[in-house]
Amino acid sequence: FKGFIERAPRETDMELKVGRISGGLKAPAGSGAFLVKNLYLSCDPYMRGRMRDSRTSYIPPFVPGQPIEGFGVSKVIDSDDPDFKPGDIVAGFTGWEEYSLIRKTNQLRKIEQHDVPLSYHLGLLGMPGFTAYVGFHEICSPKKGDTVLVSAASGAVGHLVGQLAKLHGCYVVGSAGSSQKVDLLKNKLGFDEAFVYKEEPDLDAALKRYFPQGIDIYFDNVGGDMLDAALLNMRVSGRIAVCGMVSQHSQTDPQGIHNLFNMITKRIRMQGFLQSDYLHLFPLFFNQVTEYYKQGKITYMEDTVRGLEHASAAFVGLFSGRNVGKQVIHVASP
Numbered sequence: 490f491k492g493f494i495e496r497a498p499r500e501t502d503m504e505l506k507v508g509r510i511s512g513g514l515k516a517p518a519g520s521g522a523f524l525v526k527n528l529y530l531s532c533d534p535y536m537r538g539r540m541r542d543s544r545t546s547y548i549p550p551f552v553p554g555q556p557i558e559g560f561g562v563s564k565v566i567d568s569d570d571p572d573f574k575p576g577d578i579v580a581g582f583t584g585w586e587e588y589s590l591i592r593k594t595n596q597l598r599k600i601e602q603h604d605v606p607l608s609y610h611l612g613l614l615g616m617p618g619f620t621a622y623v624g625f626h627e628i629c630s631p632k633k634g635d636t637v638l639v640s641a642a643s644g645a646v647g648h649l650v651g652q653l654a655k656l657h658g659c660y661v662v663g664s665a666g667s668s669q670k671v672d673l674l675k676n677k678l679g680f681d682e683a684f685v686y687k688e689e690p691d692l693d694a695a696l697k698r699y700f701p702q703g704i705d706i707y708f709d710n711v712g713g714d715m716l717d718a719a720l721l722n723m724r725v726s727g728r729i730a731v732c733g734m735v736s737q738h739s740q741t742d743p744q745g746i747h748n749l750f751n752m753i754t755k756r757i758r759m760q761g762f763l764q765s766d767y768l769h770l771f772p773l774f775f776n777q778v779t780e781y782y783k784q785g786k787i788t789y790m791e792d793t794v795r796g797l798e799h800a801s802a803a804f805v806g807l808f809s810g811r812n813v814g815k816q817v818i819h820v821a822s823p
């Protein structure tokens with residue numbers, strides 16, 4: 490990572506460096522750390538927030554000149570932590586590099602089951618899947634028959650939220666950035682409806698078309714104009730889960746929201762959340778979603794690029810909608 494930015498990220502904000510690991514592939518004695526070989530790395534929109542020199546965020550900024558940090562699936566090569574042995578596969582925070590020296594955190598876990606692809610632990614069975622699960626079940630208070638709008642619906646979180654809502658008996662509409670994505674939502678993932686938000690000159694009119702009776706739940710991944718239009722179309726006692734604001738990350742002058750008064754007239758509950766506050770529910774999520782997947786009740790979409798040298802392009806692509814489903818980087822095989 491080269492340095493802090495205020496504009497949208499570019500590939501040139503990151504550079505690939507080649508170097509030697511001093512002391513060989515060893516976890517230093519007494520460090521309590523373990524040395525891992527990184528297999529898969531995750532591209533997540535929240536990482537853009539770490540490219541800003543902000544001390545007020547819930548997570549510290551990246552250190553210029555140092556490898557980018559993010560979720561990954563890795564194989565332990567050497568360990569100074571008695572809980573981890575060489576050969577163990579772990580998912581958690583690691584570096585965007587071939588080998589990393591890492592430590593236990595509350596989001597690090599050993600992968601015991603090997604009957605789902607390892608990369609799925611970065612999406613379906615990892616942080617984005619968990620975000621979809623807690624965001625929908627804990628924040629949206631869903632009921633059978635509710636009408637649900639999901640934005641960035643073909644992305645890592647969105648495509649899972651929509652399917653969880655369908656499993657709950659809801660009517661689900663997704664917004665996405667291309668007709669190819671809309672086609673996948675309707676014909677592969679079982680969304681009732683989907684539309685290309687970029688082709689709608691009037692988002693309010695579009696929502697009225699898909700929700701003639703109004704929206705009970707809006708799962709917001711984007712903020713900005715879509716949030717404003719959703720506020721106009723919420724039903725009385727509607728719920729808005731504020732998961733992310735990917736449209737606002739690089740705006741120096743974030744778009745104003747004009748329709749907040751609807752929160753009063755319609756008694757809307759709008760709640761932001763962070764998945765990391767709900768980690769006590771992770772085992773429940775993991776078992777439930779694994780079961781859904783194995784029963785064929787959830788379809789998972791992953792977008793893989795091969796090679797660390799393509800990581801920066803994959804990351805930047807999140808902000809132009811290049812990814813379809815969860816964006817991962819395949820760095821190496823175990």
Ligand code: NDP
Nearest residue numbers: 534620641644645646665666710733734735736763764810
């Ligand atoms: P995605 O896989 O959905 O990738 C981002 C997608 O956002 C793109 O594919 C693009 O799809 C869409 N997008 C990009 N720019 C814009 C824009 N200007 N306006 C509208 N849509 C845009 O990412 P995730 O599923 O991983 O994350 C989704 C959201 O959830 C993010 O806001 C993220 O920060 C948030 N998040 C929050 C968590 C929490 O704990 N609260 C945890 C994890 C994620 P398209 O082609 O449809 O435009």
